[in-house]
Amino acid sequence: MEILKEVANAVISGDRKGIQELVEKALNEGISPEDIINKGLLSGMSVIGERFKKNEIFVPEVLVSARAMQKGMEILKPLIAKSLGIIKGKIVIGTVKGDLHDIGKNLVAMMLEGAGYQIIDLGIDVPPERFVQAIKENRPDVVGMSALLTTTMPQMKVTIDVIEKEGLRDKVKIIVGGAPVTEEFAKEIGADGYAEDAYSAVELVNRLLKVS
Amino acid sequence: MPYVRILPENKIIKVIQGKRLLDILIENNIEIPSYCGGAGWCGKCKVKILDKGISLACQTYVEEDLTIKLLKEEGTDINIQKDFWENSNFILSPVITLQAFSLEIPSLSDSRSDLERILAIKENIYLRDISVLRKLPIFLRKNNYKGKLVLFENEIIDVREEELKRVYGIAIDIGTTTLVGHILDLTDGSDIDSYSTENPQLPYGADIISRINFIIHNPDGLQILRDRLIKTLIEIIQNLCKKNNINLNDVYALSITGNSVMTHIFLGVTPENIAFSPFVPVFRNMMILDSRDIFGNLFNAKVYVFPLISGYVGGDVVAGIIATNLLNEKGNIMLIDIGTNGEIVLKSKDALFACATAAGPAFEGSNISHGMIAKNGAICHVWLEGTVKFEVIGNMEEKGICGSGLLDAISVMLDLRIIDLTGRFIKGEEFCLGRVKITQKDVREFQLAKSAIRAGIEVLLNEAGITYKDIDKIYVSGSFGSYLNKKNAIKTGLLPNIPLEKIILVGNSAIGGAKMILLNRFLMKDAEKIKEEVNYVDLSSDKKFQEKFIKYMYFGEEDQCLMKEEID
Numbered sequence: 001m002e003i004l005k006e007v008a009n010a011v012i013s014g015d016r017k018g019i020q021e022l023v024e025k026a027l028n029e030g031i032s033p034e035d036i037i038n039k040g041l042l043s044g045m046s047v048i049g050e051r052f053k054k055n056e057i058f059v060p061e062v063l064v065s066a067r068a069m070q071k072g073m074e075i076l077k078p079l080i081a082k083s084l085g086i087i088k089g090k091i092v093i094g095t096v097k098g099d100l101h102d103i104g105k106n107l108v109a110m111m112l113e114g115a116g117y118q119i120i121d122l123g124i125d126v127p128p129e130r131f132v133q134a135i136k137e138n139r140p141d142v143v144g145m146s147a148l149l150t151t152t153m154p155q156m157k158v159t160i161d162v163i164e165k166e167g168l169r170d171k172v173k174i175i176v177g178g179a180p181v182t183e184e185f186a187k188e189i190g191a192d193g194y195a196e197d198a199y200s201a202v203e204l205v206n207r208l209l210k211v212s
Numbered sequence: 213m214p215y216v217r218i219l220p221e222n223k224i225i226k227v228i229q230g231k232r233l234l235d236i237l238i239e240n241n242i243e244i245p246s247y248c249g250g251a252g253w254c255g256k257c258k259v260k261i262l263d264k265g266i267s268l269a270c271q272t273y274v275e276e277d278l279t280i281k282l283l284k285e286e287g288t289d290i291n292i293q294k295d296f297w298e299n300s301n302f303i304l305s306p307v308i309t310l311q312a313f314s315l316e317i318p319s320l321s322d323s324r325s326d327l328e329r330i331l332a333i334k335e336n337i338y339l340r341d342i343s344v345l346r347k348l349p350i351f352l353r354k355n356n357y358k359g360k361l362v363l364f365e366n367e368i369i370d371v372r373e374e375e376l377k378r379v380y381g382i383a384i385d386i387g388t389t390t391l392v393g394h395i396l397d398l399t400d401g402s403d404i405d406s407y408s409t410e411n412p413q414l415p416y417g418a419d420i421i422s423r424i425n426f427i428i429h430n431p432d433g434l435q436i437l438r439d440r441l442i443k444t445l446i447e448i449i450q451n452l453c454k455k456n457n458i459n460l461n462d463v464y465a466l467s468i469t470g471n472s473v474m475t476h477i478f479l480g481v482t483p484e485n486i487a488f489s490p491f492v493p494v495f496r497n498m499m500i501l502d503s504r505d506i507f508g509n510l511f512n513a514k515v516y517v518f519p520l521i522s523g524y525v526g527g528d529v530v531a532g533i534i535a536t537n538l539l540n541e542k543g544n545i546m547l548i549d550i551g552t553n554g555e556i557v558l559k560s561k562d563a564l565f566a567c568a569t570a571a572g573p574a575f576e577g578s579n580i581s582h583g584m585i586a587k588n589g590a591i592c593h594v595w596l597e598g599t600v601k602f603e604v605i606g607n608m609e610e611k612g613i614c615g616s617g618l619l620d621a622i623s624v625m626l627d628l629r630i631i632d633l634t635g636r637f638i639k640g641e642e643f644c645l646g647r648v649k650i651t652q653k654d655v656r657e658f659q660l661a662k663s664a665i666r667a668g669i670e671v672l673l674n675e676a677g678i679t680y681k682d683i684d685k686i687y688v689s690g691s692f693g694s695y696l697n698k699k700n701a702i703k704t705g706l707l708p709n710i711p712l713e714k715i716i717l718v719g720n721s722a723i724g725g726a727k728m729i730l731l732n733r734f735l736m737k738d739a740e741k742i743k744e745e746v747n748y749v750d751l752s753s754d755k756k757f758q759e760k761f762i763k764y765m766y767f768g769e770e771d772q773c774l775m776k777e778e779i780d
Contacts, residue, residue: 055652058635058659060765098488100752103761124753125489150425151487 003029004040007072011044014064019072033079038116041072045114049199059107062198066110073113087118088211092134092172093144094122096155101148104178107198108144115202117142128155128162135168142205145191147178156181157189164190173208177201214274218242219281227274228593228603232717233259234269235694239605244269244282258283270718306398307516307733308364308379308464310372311337315357326352330368333361339368341502343512347371362464364514365733369464380404380463381513382449383726385528386441386470386478387411388420388552389576389585392723393448395456398465401731405456406723407448412440413477418578419552420473424487427477438480446507460511466503469518469726471526471553478506479517486523489752496520498739516729516736519743522750524568529555530742531725534735536687536718538564539742543684544676546669548707549721550615550692552576554665557746560676564742567749569668574661575615575692582648584612591645592695594620596627602645610646616695621650622658623700626767633767635659659765662706667760668751669708675749680708689721705764 003026010019026036048065051057091112095105102124109119120138122130131143143163147153156176163169173192176185186194193208195201216225216236227236234257237244244257257269260281269280313333316322324332326348331337339345351359351371362370362379378399385392392408416426416437427433453460468478472493476483481494499517506515518527529549533539536547538559547557554569577583577590584590589611593603602617604610613621621643625631630639635655643650673679686707688696698715701707707715718724729735751757 055656056636058656058765060762061634063762100489102758149421149487151421151428151484 001029001031001039003031004036004043007036007040008044008047011041011065011069011072012047014061014068016064016068016071019068020075023072023075027079033076037073037076041069041076042114042116045069045111049111049114049202053197053199059103062107063110066107066114069114070110088116089141089205089209090118090120090138091142091144091205092120092122092131092138092140093146094126094131094134095124095146095148096152096159097125097127098155099147099149099152100124101146101178104148104198105144105146108146108177108195108201111198111202112144112205115206117205128159131159132162132166132168135163135166135172140172141209142173142175144175144177144201146176147181150180153178153180153185156191160190173205175201175204175208214277216274216277217279219279221282228595229275230273232270233272233274233278233280235717235719236274237269238694238719242282304401304731305733306381306401306465306731307514307729307736308362308369308381308398310376310379310399311361311363312374313359313361315352317357329357330361330371334363336366337361337363337368338366341367341369344368344370364465369514370512376462378462380453380458381465381467381730382452382463383467383723383730384445384448384469385531385720385723385726386445386468386474387528387722388423388471388474389414389418391441391444391448392720393445393452394723394727395452395458395463396727396730398730403727404458405452407451407455409444409448411474412444413437418576420471420483421487423473423477424484427482428484428487434477434480434482437477441474441477442506446510449507449510463511464513465730466513466515467518467726467729468515469527469531469722471528472520472523473526475517475520475527491523491750491752493520493523496522496743498736498743518726518729519739521566521743521746522568522748524553525555525566525746525748528722529557529566530739531723531729532687532689532721533557533564533725533742533746534728534738535721535724536689539738541685544678544682545684546672546686547721548665548669548686548688548690550575550665550688550690550696552578554661554668554690556665556668556672558672558676560678560682563676564746565672565675565749566746567668567672567751569664569751574657575618577612577614579657580613580618580654581651582612583618583654584614586614586616586695590614591617591621591648593617593697594624594645596624600624600628600645610648613645613648613650614695615692616697617645618650618654618658619662619692619700619704619706620697621645622655622767623697623703625650625655626703631655631767635765635767658704659767662704663761663764666705666707666764667757670760670764671749671751671754671757674756675747680710683708683710683714686710686715687718687721688715689718694719704767 007022010022052062093109095101109121113119145156175193176191177195183194193204195204213226216227225240258266259269261267262279315329358374360372360376361368378397381396381398383394391411394406395404417423473483485492498519501515503513503515518530520526532547532549544560549555557566577585588606589608590605591602591610591613592605595601625643630643632638637652698712702709
C-alpha cells in the first residue's frame with residue numbers, strides 16, 4: 001500500500017505537517033489505525049533507529065522524526081483506545097535522583113514508543129520512591145533508568161535495592177543506560193539489561209519480553 | 213603566509229594570516245606585558261609597527277608582512293606603565309603597601325608600649341597576627357626603632373627592615389587541567405614571570421565530575437586531591453621565586469582563582485554536593501586567609517580566594533569578569549570561557565547573567581580519538597591552501613589535536629564536503645591530518661560540545677531580552693582564547709554570526725583578573741559585587757536550553773530548517 005510507505009517516509013523525513021494529512025488520507029482509504037501505526041509510523045521509526053545506530057544520522061533527526069511519529073500517534077491513539085492489543089508492553093522510565101539530564105532518556109522513550117510500547121515517563125531527578133510508586137500504580141513490564149553522570153550512577157543501585165525491599169523486584173525487568181553506564185556496571189548492580197543507545201534499548205526490551 | 217619581524221631582536225616568525233599579534237608574540241616566548249589578558253583596554257602591549265606607528269598587539273591582526281619594534285626594550289618601560297595607568301584609569305593601588313616608620317625611642321617620659329608606638333604610625337591600622345607581636349620587641353631594638361610596616365589594607369602583617377624596597381604577589385589560576393602562576397612586583401605593578409604546569413589531579417579524572425566521584429568513593433579522596441594540589445602550588449611558588457631571585461619572605465599576597473570545585477578542594481572543603489541536583493556549594497563568599505594555614509610556615513602572606521557565583525560558575529569566571537572590565541563597560545557584552553566546562557556571562561544594560569554548559573571536555577581533547585590539550589605536539593590550526601595544511605604547537609611532529617584544531621578541521625571538512633551539514637561523513641569514514649585521525653564519533657562529540665555552548669549563549673540572550681544582533685562584543689577566553697579561528701567559530705555555529713571585529717580573544721581571563729586584584733585593592737569589592745549581582749541561570753532544568761541544544765547541533769543552514777520545526 002503506497003500510502004503507508006508515504007506515512008513511513010514522512011516519519012523518516014520528520015515532516016510533522018505532512019504526516020497529519022497522510023494519516024487522515026490513509027484512514028479515509030479504509031486502512032485500520034493498527035496498520036497505519038505498525039506499517040506506517042513504526043516502520044518509519046525503525047528505519048530511523050537503524051540509521052542512528054549506524055551513525056548515519058544524529059540526535060536532531062531522531063527527535064524530529066520522533067515528533068512526527070508522535071503527531072501521527074495523537075490522531076490514531078483515540079481510535080484504537082479500546083483494542084489494547086497494539087500495546088506490546090508497559091515501560092516506566094526516568095532519570096535517577098540528582099541527575100537532570102533529559103535528552104537521552106527522552107530519546108529512548110520515543111524509540112520505545114515508536115516500537116509500540118506504552119511509556120510512563122517519570123521525568124528527571126526521580127527518587128527511588130517515585131519509581132516504586134509508579135510500579136505499584138502502573139504494573140509495568142519494564143523499568144528503565146538513565147544517568148549521565150558518574151556521580152549519579154550509584155543511584156541506580158539504590159533504586160534497585162529499594163524496589164527489591166518493596167518486594168517488587170521479580171515483578172519487573174530493570175534496564176539501565178546513559179553515557180557512563182556499562183554492561184559490567186549493569187550486571188554488578190543487578191539490572192536485567194543494558195543498552196548502549198536508544199535503538200539497542202528497543203532490541204533489549206524486545207528480547208527481555210520475548211516479543212519481536 | 214605573512215612574516216613578522218621583531219626588533220630589536222631581529223627575530224622573524226612565519227605566521228598564519230589574520231592571527232593576532234599578541235598571541236604570536238606570546239607563543240614565541242617574546243616578552244610582552246598584557247594586564248587585561250588581551251582584552252584591549254590596559255594599553256600594556258603597545259608595539260611600534262614600522263611605517264604605521266604605535267599599536268596594541270592584542271588589537272593587531274597580521275594580514276601582511278610586518279616589522280615591529282618592542283617598546284619595552286627601548287628603556288621606555290616606565291613611560292609605558294605611566295601611559296597605562298593614565299589611559300585606562302587603572303590606578304596602582306596594590307593590596308600590600310609598605311609604610312616606613314621611624315619611632316620615638318622610649319624614655320621615662322614616653323613609656324608607651326611597643327605596639328602603641330607602632331599603631332600611632334598611621335590611622336586605623338591594627339595588628340591581629342600574634343607572631344608579629346612576638347617579633348616586635350627584638351626587631352625594634354635591633355633596628356633602632358626604624359623599619360617598614362607591611363600592610364594588607366589596614367592590617368599589619370609584618371615588620372621589616374628599612375632597606376626592604378620591593379614586595380611581591382603571586383596570582384594563581386587553578387584550572388581543572390592546568391595550573392598557572394604569575395609573580396608580580398607589587399611596588400610598581402610589573403608582571404615579572406609566569407609558570408604553568410598540569411593539574412596534578414589529572415590522573416583522577418579529566419573533568420570535575422570524575423574528581424568529585426573520586427572524593428565520594430574514597431574516604432581519603434579529598435585529602436589526596438588536596439595534598440597533590442597544594443604540593444604543586446608550592447612548587448609553582450618556589451619556582452617563580454627562585455627563577456627570579458626573589459626571597460619567599462618578600463611575597464606577601466596570593467590571589468587564587470578557580471572553578472567552584474577546584475576552589476572547594478583547595479580549601480579542603482568537600483565539593484560533592486555540587487555534583488547532584490540542586491548543585492549546592494558549601495560557600496560562595498570570598499575568603500582571606502593566612503598562607504600558613506594552607507602552605508605551612510613556608511612564607512607569610514595573605515591569601516585572597518575569589519568568591520563563587522554558583523556550583524558551576526566559579527571564581528575563575530568572577531576573575532574573568534574583572535579582567536574584561538564587564539562591570540563597567542557599556543553595551544551588550546559577552547564573556548565566553550571555553551574550557552572543560554563552558555561558562556558564559558552576559559552583561560546587558562545593568563544586569564549580569566551567567567550560565568555553565570556541560571560542553572564536556574571535547575574542546576580539551578577528551579572523548580576525541582586523537583584529542584589532547586593545547587600543548588606541544590597538538591594540531592592547533594587547520595586550513596586550506598591548495599591542499600589541507602595544519603600547524604602544530606611547538607613546530608614538531610603531530611601527536612594529536614586540540615580544541616581549536618578540531619574546530620578548524622571540522623570547518624575544512626565542511627568546505628571539502630567530507631561531512632555534510634548534519635555532520636555525517638559523505639566522503640570516506642575518517643579525515644586524516646598526518647598521523648592524526650578524525651572519526652565520525654569525533655565529529656559528533658564536537659557537535660554536542662559546540663551546540664551546548666551555542667544554546668547557552670542563546671538562553672542568556674533570551675534572558676536579557678535581546679538577540680545576537682544586539683551584541684556589541686564577545687570576549688572569548690580559556691584554552692580556546694588564544695587559538696580560536698573566529699570565522700570557523702561562526703561557520704560551525706559555535707558563535708552567532710556577528711561581525712568578526714566584535715569577537716575578541718582574551719587568552720586566560722581568569723589569571724588576568726587574579727593579577728589585577730593584587731594590583732588594585734578596590735577590585736576585591738568589585739568581585740563581591742559581581743558575586744551578588746550575577747543572575748545565575750541553571751541550564752540543566754531549562755526546557756528552552758534543551759530545545760536550543762538540539763537546534764544548534766547541525767552546521768549552517770540545516771539548523772535554520774530545524775528552527776522552523778521548533779516554531780510551528
